[in-house]
Amino acid sequence: xxxxxxxxxxxxxxxxxxxxxxxxxxxxxxxxxxxxxxxxxxxxxxxxxxxxxxxxxxxxxxxxxxxxxxxxxxxxxxxxxxxxxxxx
Numbered sequence: 001x002x003x004x005x006x007x008x009x010x011x012x013x014x015x016x017x018x019x020x021x022x023x024x025x026x027x028x029x030x031x032x033x034x035x036x037x038x039x040x041x042x043x044x045x046x047x048x049x050x051x052x053x054x055x056x057x058x059x060x061x062x063x064x065x066x067x068x069x070x071x072x073x074x075x076x077x078x079x080x081x082x083x084x085x086x087x088x
Contacts, residue, residue, distance in 0.1 A: 013076075013083045031076035046070055 011018045011028060018025050034042060048060035062070045 013079045015083075027073075027076050028080065031073060031080045034073065035077055035080060 007020050008017045009020050009025065010016070011024070012032070013028055018028075034045060037045060044058070044060065046060050046062055048063055049057045051057050061073065
């Protein structure tokens, strides 16, 4: 059986076609998702959360993936914001 569904999309960041199976597309989609969060949700996403007693409830991306990965995500978020405001 042959797969016939289109597997390209236009990158909002570059304006160029990109494979929807690529890591580049995955990173752009993640940046888009995080940008759609409220500021408080983003804070929890990156840093995790604690309960009223100060005990960790959930780990954030920094604890799970590391600082470098979180910074890469933030950089992709900035690129996406720049593209949306015409600062490409």
